Amino acid sequence: MKFIRLLKKKLKKYFLLIKRFFYKDFFIPFKGIRKNDILVFDDIFPHPISGFRLEEFKVLLNVFKKSKIVIDPTAYSIIKTPIKHHQIHIKEFEIQSGLIKKINLKKGFVNVNTKLFYCVFLHNISINLKWLEKFEIPFVFTLYPGGGFKINEDISDQKLEKVLTSPMFRKVIVTQKITYEYLLEKKLCKKENIEFIFGCVVPQISLSKDLTDKKTYLINKTTFDICFCAAKYTSKGEDKGYDIFIEFAKTIVNRYDFINFHIIGGFNEEDIDVSELKEKVKFYGYQNFDSLSSIFQKMDVLISPNKAFMLGKGAFDGFPLGTVVEAALNGVCVLITDELKQNNAFVPNVDLILIDSDIDSIVKNIINLIENPQKLYLISQNGKEKFIQVYSNETQMKPRIAILLNEIVETTK
Structure with missing residues (x-):
């Protein structure tokens, strides 16, 4: 009886996997032969409502020739945009930017082989932490206000601690003085791992x-x-x-x-x-x-x-x-x-x-x-x-690029 129960459990697992495969609503990361210098992740790009993402990620994809961005457009529902518009926005971005085949959906088998991972907001790094650690991929992220980050809130602090103590964590970019001081006061992060760049990226x-x-x-x-x-x-x-x-x-x-x-x-x-x-x-x-x-x-x-x-x-x-x-x-x-x-x-x-x-x-x-x-x-x-x-790119993007470049160099030593 025990054998039969185990067999049924295994068969159910494989059935669900096959079902998910045909419906293409799963994500299986793997390390392929092709290796990027940087892999970016986001949950709304390239929605035209988010100008700072359009600018920052476009610059990164241009500067780092071996790069791509993986998208799971879950935030479309939050701003009440039909998900069918995502493909339209991708096509528009590719035409306007000239960056072709740089965008991958977080669906199916995705090659995550990269020297460095980058994203913005706490919730985005949190949902990717498990596979980053599994494949030993170093990461940098920007801790903007919002996106799961709250001051003196238990769930937020727990996520921060988990992310900032990860063996794959390298740097966190903060954009507000209160965020910088909070990380230090709560002893969530060492000073040398925090980079303060006031403001945000603007088109x-x-x-x-x-x-x-x-x-x-x-x-x-x-x-x-x-x-x-x-x-x-x-x-x-x-x-x-x-x-x-x-x-x-x-x-x-x-x-x-x-x-x-x-x-x-x-x-x-x-x-x-x-x-x-x-x-x-x-x-x-x-x-x-x-x-x-x-x-x-x-x-x-x-x-x-x-x-x-x-x-x-x-x-x-x-x-x-x-x-x-x-x-x-x-x-x-x-x-x-x-x-x-x-x-x-x-x-x-x-x-x-x-x-x-x-x-x-x-x-x-x-x-x-x-x-x-x-x-x-x-x-x-x-x-x-x-x-x-x-808000010039000289002030905003230049130091960001320098931070990412330095971490990529460190991974190859």
Whole structure:
């Protein structure tokens, strides 16, 4: 009887394996003959909504000739994009970048023979850790805020400890001062294994925007246009401060009849009642990276009143958000919160305006800009110049490439 039970168990296992093979919903990594210098992994690339991934991974795939990227597009469902669009996005990326046959799906038998593995976000390195250790593949990853990383949260700490104590771990790139200090304070990682590069990678086309047709209050238009731009993770967007933004809009809409409000991202008129704003508010939904520029060039101000720890214990956003960066590069004056004191590059009231995530703070600063338009113009210009400096590939990608190159060299010694 025991033999029969074991036989049935084995047969069931093989049946499931065969079934998965025909449905192609499995992943079997193996070390093939062909060896890459670097293998990149991601869960949303090359979705056009994620501009920083498009730029960073495109640069890496160009710099490292023996390279490829493996994709498991699980994040498509999170941003409500039909999975059938993934193949369309791959074709578009290949045509635009000229990088052909560099993308592999994390399905079926995948050759993972590489000198170095790289990805961004904690959850992406965590789900690949088992086979990286099995095949003894060294790895480097970028620990951005989000993506499973939370401060003083048990599950996050357990994942971090497991990753950072792996025999295959080499370096972690951090982009926020709070992340750097947290890893050291919790003794999760040695200082020599942490590389701090403030900010994130930005599509370089954003740094050379033609702002000839930029619309600006009292220069070539009579309206004062305020926008909010964020993904939706909660019903009322409390983490991004959407609820605060709408209350602010209701507070000030009757004071100035030339103000308009623009909502970009995952929110619509059903999330919070906006009937008081009437024709003064417009919703755009999620926008591809390329579409944001044409919208931002009609805006005067972007408000980002995001709050830390609203998505759960220890959850926080990086400073500034990617949408803030894109807005500033399009000549928009940005008003943003910095509860966790993460600002490491910008001068308040010179390059941008720091606000509290409350209505009074936002109202006060908006009135100041409306009644002092020269301040609006000056901060917009200063901000654009500083953001170009901070987010150039010279500042962002050059040190990243150096880190990866050094680790590849170390693996061949």
